[in-house]
Amino acid sequence: xxxxxxxxNKVNDKFYLGSTNNYHKRKINHFSQLRCDKHHSIHxxxxxxxxxEDNFEFIIIETCFNHLxxxxxxxxxxxxxxxxxxxxSDATGGNRKPRYKEENSNWRGGKTFCKCGTRINSNTKTxxxxxxxxxxxxxxxxxxxxxxxxxxxxxxKMGKYKGNQQKSVLIDNIEYESVSYAARQxxxxxxxxxxxxxxxxxxxxxxxxxxxx
Numbered sequence: 479x480x481x482x483x484x485x486x487n488k489v490n491d492k493f494y495l496g497s498t499n500n501y502h503k504r505k506i507n508h509f510s511q512l513r514c515d516k517h518h519s520i521h522x523x524x525x526x527x528x529x530x531e532d533n534f535e536f537i538i539i540e541t542c543f544n545h546l547x548x549x550x551x552x553x554x555x556x557x558x559x560x561x562x563x564x565x566x567s568d569a570t571g572g573n574r575k576p577r578y579k580e581e582n583s584n585w586r587g588g589k590t591f592c593k594c595g596t597r598i599n600s601n602t603k604t605x606x607x608x609x610x611x612x613x614x615x616x617x618x619x620x621x622x623x624x625x626x627x628x629x630x631x632x633x634x635k636m637g638k639y640k641g642n643q644q645k646s647v648l649i650d651n652i653e654y655e656s657v658s659y660a661a662r663q664x665x666x667x668x669x670x671x672x673x674x675x676x677x678x679x680x681x682x683x684x685x686x687x688x689x690x691x
Contacts, residue, residue: 479499479541479542479543480497480498480499480541480542480543480544480545480546480548481497481498481499481501481538481540481541481542481545482495482496482497482538482539482540482541482542482545482548482549482552483495483496483497483498483501483504483505483536483537483538483539484496484536484537484539485508485522485534485535485536485537485563486534486535486537487525487529487533487534487563488533488534488535489529489533490561491561492525492561492562492563493561493562493563494508494519494522494562494563494564495549495552495553495556495562495564496508496549497545497546497548497549497569498545499545501536501538505536508536509531509536512526512531513531515527518565519563519564519565520565521563521564521565522563525563546569547569549569550568550569553567553568553569554567590602592604592605592608593608594607594608596608644656645657645687645688645689646687646688646689647660647671647675647685647686647687647688648684648685648686648687648688649664649671649684649685650684651684653688657671657672657675671685675687
């Protein structure tokens with residue numbers, strides 16, 4: 479058994495038409511969504527916010543065997559007139575497609591943000607920096623550089639040091655394998671270590687590269 483119902487505005491007689499096979503559960507769902515400002519019909523939601531819940535009533539208007547077909551017949555007749563809150567001319571029986579903001583947790587107030595906080599287009603899920611670029615997701619996947627490009631890249635690297643970038647440092651007579659390792663051990667940033675090595679301040683006399691010994 480199916481049911482056709484309306485959610486009627488007592489103030490102006492405008493209504494929302496729907497159908498279901500469990501009217502008790504459907505009524506609870508409608509008003510729960512309205513209270514949480516999450517109803518799919520923006521027209522009904524705005525009216526609810528304006529007039530308040532006490533001015534709306536849930537009414538069973540008809541019982542039938544195929545409630546979806548009957549709902550569609552009535553929707554075709556009313557054709558989304560000005561006195562209805564329906565936003566679609568198709569009968570769904572409550573099985574509608576979720577709104578964008580309901581299935582995207584990064585939607586906030588008409589704007590979409592990446593998980594890192596960067597504002598993004600609503601058609602994308604992440605910003606460029608957070609996009610997965612491994613394997614087939616990499617735009618260069620399965621491609622190779624041309625000979626001209628390889629030659630150009632090779633010329634760009636000419637004259638640049640390509641040897642061991644790891645230099646041991648001595649700090650207060652303790653040897654560290656690199657600046658970054660020393661920074662981690664001393665809980666300071668690497669730039670601070672480099673600054674102290676280059677500094678002429680006497681209190682940093684015990685900071686220097688081992689190769690200078």
